[in-house]
Amino acid sequence: MNGPRRITARISIRQKAALCSIALLAVLLIVWQAATCTSGPDASVKSPDDAEAVEYAMLMGKIPETGAASQSSSKVTGFPTPAQFAAEASRQLAHPFRDNGPNDKGFAIQLGYSLARVAAGYVIALAVAVPLGFLIGMSRLAFLTFNPFIQVLKPISPLAWMPIALYTIKSSSTSAIFVIFICSVWPMLINTVFGVAAVRRDWLNVARTLEVTPLRRALRVILPAAAPTIVTGMRISMGIAWLVIVAAEMLVGGTGIGYFLWNEWNNLSLANVLFSVLLIGLVGMALDLLFAQLQRKVTYVD
Amino acid sequence: MDRQNRYRPFDSRATLGRCACGQHASQSEHERQAHASSATDAAMMSRDFVEAAAVRTLFPGDAARRSFMRAVGKGAAMTAIYSVLPIASLQEAFAEDKQGNLEKRDLNIGFLPITCATPLIAAEPLGFYKEQGLNVTLQKVGGWALVRDRMLNRELDASHMLAPMPLAISMGIGSQPTPTRVATIQNVNGQAIVLALKHKDNRDPRNWKGFRFAIPFDYSMHNFLLRYYLAEHGIDPDRDVQLRVTPPAEMIANLRAGNIDGFLGPDPFNQRAVFDEVGFIHILSKDIWAGHPCCSFSVSDGFIQRNPNTFAALFRANLKAAAYAHEASNRPALARMISAPAYLNQPELVVRQVLTGTFADGLGQVQRVPDRVDFEPLPWYSMATWMMTQMKRWGYLKRDVDYRSLAEKVFLLTNARRAMQQIGEPVPDAALNGGYRPISVMGRTFDASRPDDYVSSFPIKRT
Numbered sequence: 001m002n003g004p005r006r007i008t009a010r011i012s013i014r015q016k017a018a019l020c021s022i023a024l025l026a027v028l029l030i031v032w033q034a035a036t037c038t039s040g041p042d043a044s045v046k047s048p049d050d051a052e053a054v055e056y057a058m059l060m061g062k063i064p065e066t067g068a069a070s071q072s073s074s075k076v077t078g079f080p081t082p083a084q085f086a087a088e089a090s091r092q093l094a095h096p097f098r099d100n101g102p103n104d105k106g107f108a109i110q111l112g113y114s115l116a117r118v119a120a121g122y123v124i125a126l127a128v129a130v131p132l133g134f135l136i137g138m139s140r141l142a143f144l145t146f147n148p149f150i151q152v153l154k155p156i157s158p159l160a161w162m163p164i165a166l167y168t169i170k171s172s173s174t175s176a177i178f179v180i181f182i183c184s185v186w187p188m189l190i191n192t193v194f195g196v197a198a199v200r201r202d203w204l205n206v207a208r209t210l211e212v213t214p215l216r217r218a219l220r221v222i223l224p225a226a227a228p229t230i231v232t233g234m235r236i237s238m239g240i241a242w243l244v245i246v247a248a249e250m251l252v253g254g255t256g257i258g259y260f261l262w263n264e265w266n267n268l269s270l271a272n273v274l275f276s277v278l279l280i281g282l283v284g285m286a287l288d289l290l291f292a293q294l295q296r297k298v299t300y301v302d
Numbered sequence: 303m304d305r306q307n308r309y310r311p312f313d314s315r316a317t318l319g320r321c322a323c324g325q326h327a328s329q330s331e332h333e334r335q336a337h338a339s340s341a342t343d344a345a346m347m348s349r350d351f352v353e354a355a356a357v358r359t360l361f362p363g364d365a366a367r368r369s370f371m372r373a374v375g376k377g378a379a380m381t382a383i384y385s386v387l388p389i390a391s392l393q394e395a396f397a398e399d400k401q402g403n404l405e406k407r408d409l410n411i412g413f414l415p416i417t418c419a420t421p422l423i424a425a426e427p428l429g430f431y432k433e434q435g436l437n438v439t440l441q442k443v444g445g446w447a448l449v450r451d452r453m454l455n456r457e458l459d460a461s462h463m464l465a466p467m468p469l470a471i472s473m474g475i476g477s478q479p480t481p482t483r484v485a486t487i488q489n490v491n492g493q494a495i496v497l498a499l500k501h502k503d504n505r506d507p508r509n510w511k512g513f514r515f516a517i518p519f520d521y522s523m524h525n526f527l528l529r530y531y532l533a534e535h536g537i538d539p540d541r542d543v544q545l546r547v548t549p550p551a552e553m554i555a556n557l558r559a560g561n562i563d564g565f566l567g568p569d570p571f572n573q574r575a576v577f578d579e580v581g582f583i584h585i586l587s588k589d590i591w592a593g594h595p596c597c598s599f600s601v602s603d604g605f606i607q608r609n610p611n612t613f614a615a616l617f618r619a620n621l622k623a624a625a626y627a628h629e630a631s632n633r634p635a636l637a638r639m640i641s642a643p644a645y646l647n648q649p650e651l652v653v654r655q656v657l658t659g660t661f662a663d664g665l666g667q668v669q670r671v672p673d674r675v676d677f678e679p680l681p682w683y684s685m686a687t688w689m690m691t692q693m694k695r696w697g698y699l700k701r702d703v704d705y706r707s708l709a710e711k712v713f714l715l716t717n718a719r720r721a722m723q724q725i726g727e728p729v730p731d732a733a734l735n736g737g738y739r740p741i742s743v744m745g746r747t748f749d750a751s752r753p754d755d756y757v758s759s760f761p762i763k764r765t
Contacts, residue, residue, distance in 0.1 A: 052668055059662035061577060061651055103442045104644035166448075170455040251448065254441055262444060266415055266551045267647045268578065 029082055036081040080271040088271035089278075102254065103263075107279060113255040114245050115283070117173075121180025122241045129185050129237075130230065133192025134218060137226075143193065154186040158244040162251050176248040176256075184241040191233025195226030227298040235291035242284045257283075404435050405609040409616070412443045412452060412461035415646045416550065416568040417656050418489045418597035419462040420636060421677055423646075425623035427639050433622075434615035440645075445549055446519040453602060454480055460616060462488065463600040465681075466689045470521040472712050475698055481603035484681045484713045485613075486620050488597040492656065492675030493524055493587035494572040495531070497564035498557050498580065502665065505584065507535035516548035516556060516565035523587075523596050526692040528566040531590050533762040534744050540696075540764065557581050568596070569656040569675065570648050575664070577652050582664025586674055591743040593678070595685045617721040620679070625727055627677040633657040679722070680730070681713035684738040684750040691753045697764035705753045710737075 057063045080088065096108035136142045158179045165175035165182075199222050207217045249258025257276055264272035371379050409431075413419040423440065425431050431438040441458065443449050450471060452458045468482040497504075504510075510532070517525045529539040539545060548556065550571040556562045558580040566587070567575075575581035587594060599620050606613045626632055637654035640646050646653060655661035659674035686709035693699035715737045722729050732739050741748040748756055757765060 055668050056662050056666060059651070059655055059660075059668060060579070061649070100642075101644050102439055104642070104647075163451075166451050166455070170457070172448075172452060172455075172457060251444060263415075263442070263643075263647055266549075268551055268554060268574065 033082050036079050080274070085271045085274055088269070089275045092272065092275055105255070105260075107257065107260060107276065110255060110257045110260040111279065111283060114249065114257045117176055117249075117256060118180055118238075118241045118245050121177045121244075122184055122238060124177070125181045125185040125188060125237060125241070126234065128181075129188035129233075130192050133189050133230070134196055134222070136189075137193040137196025138218075138222075143197070150186065150189065153182070154190075156183075158183050158247045159251070162248065166251075172252040172254075176245075176252045179248045180241050180244050183244045184237040187236035187240065188230070188233040191236070192226065192230050195229030195233075196222055198229070199225040224298075224300075228295065228300070231291065231295045231298050235288065235295060238287050238291055239284065242280070242287055246280060403611040404615060406459070406612045407435060408437045408439070409459045409612070410439050410441055410457065412441050412449050412458040413645075414446070414449065414462055414568075415442055415648070416597075417492060417570050417640070417646070417653060417675060418568055420640055420657070421486075421488055421620055421623035421627050421679070422462055422599050423640050424627060424636055425619050428623060428626060430619040430622045430626075431616075434619045436612070436615055436619065442645075446522070450477055453482065453600070454478065456602075456604075459605055460485070460599065460601040463598050464519055464522040464524075465595045465598040465685070466521040466523065466526070466693070467519075468598065468600045468712050469686060469689055469708065470693070470698070472708070473699065473703070475693070476521060482600055482712070483603055483606060484598040484600050484686070485617055486599045486624060486679035486718055487595045487681050487685070488599055488624075488677065488679075490593050490595055490676050490678050491586065491588035491673060492569050492596055493527070493566060494569070495528065495564060495566045495584045495587075496553075496557070496572045496575045496581040496664075497584045498560070498562075499582060499664070500560075501563060502582065507532060507537055510535075510537055510563075511542045513563040514544040514546065514561070516546050516553040516562050516567065518550060518568060519547055520698065521693075523594060523689070524566045524568065526689065526696075527587055527590050527594065529696055530692065530743060531566075531585075533760065536762075538762050554578060554580060570646065570652045573652045573655050573661060574648065576662055577649065579664075583661075583669075586671060588671070588673060591741070592673075593676075594743075595681070598681065614721065617717065618725050621718070621721055621725055621727060624677045624679040625725075630658075630672060680718055680733050681715050682733070682737060682739045683709040683713055683715060684741050684748070686713045687738075687750040687753055688741055688743075688748055691748075691757050694753075694765060695757050695760060695763045705750075 054063070092107055096106045098104070098106040099109060132146075136146050161179045161182055162175065165178045166172060169175045169178060203221055203225060204217070207221045212221070245256065246258035246261060249256035250262040252259070257280060261273055261276040261280075264276065411422060413423055426438060426440055443452065443458075443461070446464060446467065449458070449461050449463060450467065453461050453463075454471075454477065463482075463484075465484060465487060468484050471477050471480055471482045473479060515528060517528060519525065525545065528545070532539045532543065537543060546562065548562075548565070550567050553562070553565040553567050553571060554575050557565065557575060558578070564581070564584065572583060576583060587596075601613060601616075627636055634654055634657075637650055637657045641648050641650040641653040656675060659669075659671040661669055661671075661674070663669050683706075687705045690699065690703060690705050690708065694703070715733060719729050719733050730739075738750045741750070757763065
């Protein structure tokens, strides 16, 4: 068999990688199937004889109920098989915009709520981090003053902020936004500080000789020079904001993909939990790609 | 005035006065029909009612009214009567009295997705809130601490709470002291001790040293009942076993993973553990204390002060729902209603087993216990007193407390009694005099007039 080798020589590295990814996915699915299909056949075949045993089996959801035939036919406990997951996911995908009151909405609506929340928290963080970062980056004194605070506040988990926010802000939806803000502000702030501080001395000196006003210097010299670093910070921050949203919404409840996940976990429906996990991952990837585009736009070569 | 007044005061053939309107043979039949009519109809009815009442005052004798109508004709009679009586403004005033007194119509009510909250959840699909002119948004909340915080924030106007929580919050245990009231008890019974399947043959609590149990919250009947049950069997709940506060879904996950040996949790999660084949029902909570309260419908005192009429309307809606849920024949329908994704988000089969009391126990038996859970709304003072004795017993409540005054302040028995009479629900005699119903927990009677003696009578305690 020397055929495949000749083909591999011709296809590019990207195509190769794509094939490898698909193969990896297939392996994962096979492992998943193998790991979950063990507890299948034992209950289904033997039908109990006496009425009591039949009723017991019915109450345990092992045999369909006598009255309502098709309803609740598939009882899923524990980890779902890929097929069960696919069935559940397609049920969700069929009604992305369903809206049955405040506690039962389709995943697309929930994603909308989450994205709006992330956007709000993130924009506030951006509005704080970039100007403050400029200030700190341009002044050594400010840097030394703020640095200890930043270092202490930076590693705090969103779950730790939540009770404090709820208690002081007294509104759960504002608290969620606050938590997104407070967790996503740091990478942007730190990157802005370093980006601004690392602008080449020569450029600043040129600006000084040309007697450029401070505002003009900040906008026309420092900002473009520091932009790649700042956008990298923004990209990291967006990743964190999206990480935080799930934790925040699980606590706050009501709306959002985090609530959706919690609600399904409360029903011990792992298929739906997996579905929302997958969804969170995909949206996170899309957001990251968006920032990758932006990053490409502002990058320059010295 | 071409529309026909349903009471037909201008009709020479109709009689006014058999019931309030004259259309029905009896007052009760009249009310039954009135319940069936919709909200817009209710406004119309109140106008008609005023008109009929006005005509009735003019003609106390029905025979006189009928002969007058026959003599002058309907149109002339109407004009004549409208000219002497301010019927239109009376009608307006009456309508305002019905609806306009609600200080707040849009309400946020919190709940946790468990069967304990059945009445306050079911009141929405049954239309009982609407009927009272309230526009209620039910908000599913992720945990008891969050319920507490969002009540204190005033984000929630009222909420489903564990019955001991308002006592704890009012006393400032585990929170800022904020006067909070129990309007009604949501459910009695309806909890269970669930053990992991591996303990199938280890049913004697005396052998449970070293077990790890999950409970939903510190200030819960679950905690107090589990502690009581263990202590009665000589197990010290603080020293011999571990108790962990855990959300219900995680109780089942932990039971499956073997991180805990059992839990005293809220339904439907006890039944869910059986359904998912990870545990069995060791004992129903009703066999520890038959008729114990569990969850409550609670509001802050501030809300009641600011919105007395709204509160009364909320009360009526809740009591009607409790009466509905109390009926065994309504339970299958209730199970269907509340197991929906917007409410409990559980398999209907599981919820139905809880509500009907015909359930698989996890050991291969079908048990039939119709009072596995029940819905009796009266917040007895003796219940509150018992809860405080247990808080004291286990060291949650360190200072001395005036049991009686606190119980009677936090548990709104008188209001519940009055509201029940208003909607025509029967009120037990004991609730009318005193409000201290006798309590017996695992064969030991509790004398609510001597709570401190009760606490010191236990061999295992933290005081």
